[in-house]
Amino acid sequence: MPNNQGRRRRFGSVRQLKSGRWQVRYPDPSTGQLRSAEETYAAKRAAEVALTHIEADISRGQWADPEAGKVFFGEYAAAWLKDRKLAARSRERNESVIRLHLLPTFGARPLSSITTAQVRAWRTECLTRTGEPTVVKAYQIMRAILNTAVDDELIRRNPCRVKGADRYDVPERPVLTVAEVYAVADAMAPRYRLLVLLAAFTGLRFGELASLRRRDVDTENGALMVQRSQAEMQTGALFDKAPKSDAGVRPVAFPTELLPDMKGHLDAYAGTGRDGHVFLGPQGGRLRRSNFRDDWIKARKNAGVTADVHFHDLRHTGNTLAASGASLRELMTRMGHSTPRAALIYQHMVNGRDREIADRLGSMIRETRGDVDS
Template identity: 65%
Template sequence: MANKKNSRRRFGAVRQLPSGRWQVRYRDPLTGALRPDEKTYTTKTDAEVRLSQLEADITREKWTDPDAGKVNFGEYATRWLKERKLEETTRERYETALRLHILPTLGPRFVVQITPARVRTWRTRLLESGVGEPTVVKAYQMLRAIMNTALDDELIKRNPCRIKGADAYDVPERPVLSVAEVFAAADAIAPRWRALVLVTAFTTLRFGELAALRRRDVDLDARLLRVSRNQAELYSGKLYDKAPKSRAGFRPVAFPASIVDALRHHLEHYAGQGPNGHMFIGPRGGRLRRSNFRDDWSAAKTKAKISPDVHFHDLRHTGNTLASQSGASTRELMTRMGHSTARAALIYQHMTSDRDRAIADRMGEMVRKELEKQAPPEESGTDVAQDD
């Protein structure tokens, strides 16, 4: 007679332990040996249901080895990064995020031990320790990418990075300079940087794109700059040129006639020599770096009476806003900015409330004219006598 406390079948078995709880054992599809389930159950029925689920998962090839995730997370994450094909600057950022913000807390754990609760605690402690929100967001995005790979490798059953909104942050509104302020800053800065200020504001090129510009990329007659490369700088100070991130980065960008003279003067006095000479170079003839003119920019803001909170990058922000206010469509803004998606362009379009009001005014004018067409003609002639 079969033992009432032990129910065996070909696939596996359930048995009652001395504690009174029920244990499930099943055939490991990898070894064929009986192995216990990860948990025990209060009733025999619960245990048998679980055994049936395991059998179905194995039959449908959806079973995951519970021991697969017992891999050191630090080693796995380090290997994950090593196997990624990344630009040098991106790899450097990832290595920093991993070393400073992820491995100190999660590195000693097994991959399977990176649970949603641990992820929440890790993220909260980073924020409480004073790490900036943008840095925490990037570290979280990296952790989520690592765990997505662990999911693909069948080390875990579900990605534990499921905190709503943790992969984004609100970018504070940056100041927009007026045209007068842009020219005031350009006139106040050292003469060799005047054209740099104007070009940044009125072409909205990124700093790396400006630093990589050559003489041959400048066409004063057509009023065009041709963007085909981007300068990157590593933490070590090493500079190198790389291709834009996407095909959208390769583009011609027009500039207004009002800055042609400034560019011509710059080419004559400050740019590198020859067609391959850099458009913007440092005071000693070397490559353009932010450090070349940081002090000059601060002094120019003070002299031009511009808020000290204005960053040099805000000139690009200003130019994008002016382009939107000038009537550029979403596609035109995307092309000018070198973006392959509409997200950034839409931000600038949403910011231009004055233009939105102008659109509303034109709509109102159309409505007024249409209503005038439908209005009945005014009565003319003598009044009709009415009965008392």
């Protein structure tokens, strides 16, 4: 019978401690220095099996430093956010989601200790007190943070594996008729009437309308040049930001039926000079979404529109009305959702198909307003 006494292991070692338990020791693949495993074992055989698994993980490149996994989620999330290239408003929004919805549960936990079951329980609890869109956003951010932790080899696997947690079904938003659009516009304070009409018949967002300057308005061809969008920080600070992509910079034709409204508005309410804002607040300052909201709700009720229509639904209304006869590419260009470079967008200038879309909207206006005026 062979004598194994004195034969040395080729990888690591196991030894019995004074407590009687068995300890595993192995060379750290990063430093080559001998290190002890995180746990001890009641039997020598269990320790030898654990050592075999460690050796296999290292040989396959799947070994993760147990100490690295002790990095706390809160400190790692802070570093992750700092390293992201984000617009100011997006950074503020992500920071708020992390602080309010992730740190209370996971901030003090080591990355390696977070399990899928814990993530699932957190999500279920969040849904009892927070709207689903916010919970989805929080889950998406957490998954992105932990994906980076996997890339950094701090954890082996991302525990954010809850099926369907990264999306939600957006409820169908209401669409106003042309008559309802005008009813709400006519119920607004005169300085906001054109704002409602342009939102409905160009599909521009509130921020894009609020950032328009006089030089962006082409009254000869009936078009707006969208080049920026106004954003508002939680502190109340306003700033103009560049579009997320080249597709956001685009000319958008508006119905020529709105030209009298446009010219009258520019004469009575717009800022002075080429850089003057087209839309201003009642005191002559920048137009704010927060200040405008009460005016919108009041006008909507006075117009007899009972549905819970948000101002942003005017964009949905305009895109729905414009969809008749327009191709997908034409609609995407008009909405600012396409991805081609800005040069491609200029191929759809106001003398092209976008003008035809605006003219069809104008026909709807004439038909509706003709009925109203008769």
